[in-house]
Amino acid sequence: MNVPKDHAGDRWAGIAFVVSALASLVLTIVYVFGGQPQLEGALLGVALGGLAVGVALVAKHMLPEGGEVQERGPLFVDEEDRREVLSAFGRGRPVARRRFLARAFGGAIAALGLATVFPIRSLGERPGRLLFHTMWRTGSRMVTENGDLVRATDLTVGGVLTVFPQGHERAADSQTLLLRLPLDVQAPGPPDVTDDGLCAFSKICTHAGCPVGLYQASTQELFCPCHQSIFDVRAGAEPTAGPATRPLPQLPLEVDAEGYVVAKDDYPEPVGPGFWNRGRD
Numbered sequence: 001m002n003v004p005k006d007h008a009g010d011r012w013a014g015i016a017f018v019v020s021a022l023a024s025l026v027l028t029i030v031y032v033f034g035g036q037p038q039l040e041g042a043l044l045g046v047a048l049g050g051l052a053v054g055v056a057l058v059a060k061h062m063l064p065e066g067g068e069v070q071e072r073g074p075l076f077v078d079e080e081d082r083r084e085v086l087s088a089f090g091r092g093r094p095v096a097r098r099r100f101l102a103r104a105f106g107g108a109i110a111a112l113g114l115a116t117v118f119p120i121r122s123l124g125e126r127p128g129r130l131l132f133h134t135m136w137r138t139g140s141r142m143v144t145e146n147g148d149l150v151r152a153t154d155l156t157v158g159g160v161l162t163v164f165p166q167g168h169e170r171a172a173d174s175q176t177l178l179l180r181l182p183l184d185v186q187a188p189g190p191p192d193v194t195d196d197g198l199c200a201f202s203k204i205c206t207h208a209g210c211p212v213g214l215y216q217a218s219t220q221e222l223f224c225p226c227h228q229s230i231f232d233v234r235a236g237a238e239p240t241a242g243p244a245t246r247p248l249p250q251l252p253l254e255v256d257a258e259g260y261v262v263a264k265d266d267y268p269e270p271v272g273p274g275f276w277n278r279g280r281d
């Protein structure tokens with residue numbers, strides 16, 4: 001087919017839109033079948049580049065050619081100027097294959113839109129209510145990270161132990177500090193403490209989630225080494241210094257008939273950083 005030279009730009013613009021659309025579709029297919037970051041980046045570049053080239057070519061060939069000089073004059077538009085402007089635009093060459101170009105452009109935009117919707121899947125599964133619960137359940141026995149059951153007598157006064165629910169020794173959100181307080185602990189004391197002085201708090205700092213790793217028995221304070229938050233155990237692990245603003249959640253516990261320390265329930269509130277500082281519905 002013999003294409004006039006003037007219309008070659010329209011044809012190339014259409015080709016650019018088609019290439020862009022194809023690149024977007026291939027990008028979608030590559031993503032759906034497992035993805036390959038370098039290839040996806042290259043295809044996205046072709047898709048956007050094709051659109052840019054197509055739009056640039058259409059603009060270049062639609063605009064009137066040649067320079068236009070307008071003398072600065074009085075700030076009013078007379079009829080003669082208006083006619084001159086209109087006739088200048090009239091000198092622009094009409095676009096050939098207007099329908100083809102419009103469809104190619106629309107196809108390129110639609111395909112790119114499709115390709116950009118799929119990566120939403122990469123955000124992962126919805127967490128649902130998972131983040132509001134840990135693996136602690138009513139009657140969960142406490143074990144060390146090695147899976148050894150914890151008896152009430154295993155801790156001396158002033159001692160601290162990191163414990164997990166039995167069978168879930170790798171559950172990071174369930175890591176808990178079991179403390180043994182002196183029986184003459186000053187008022188008000190933590191709200192849930194056994195007759196033996198045992199109480200337990202989440203080990204996950206409510207500021208940014210670091211493990212609260214240090215316990216000073218003489219002042220009954222827990223320290224988070226990340227940003228130096230301090231939690232007063234006697235006041236229910238209320239933060240008294242540092243950036244944390246929420247107390248460490250306390251795990252309700254008791255000692256069963258065989259002397260093992262067990263949880264009475266899950267934590268009554270979400271553990272971890274303050275984003276979860278809200279109820280469970």
Ligand code: FES
Pocket residue numbers: 205206207208209210224225226227228229242243244
């Ligand atoms: S994470 Fe504990 S103070 Fe920041």
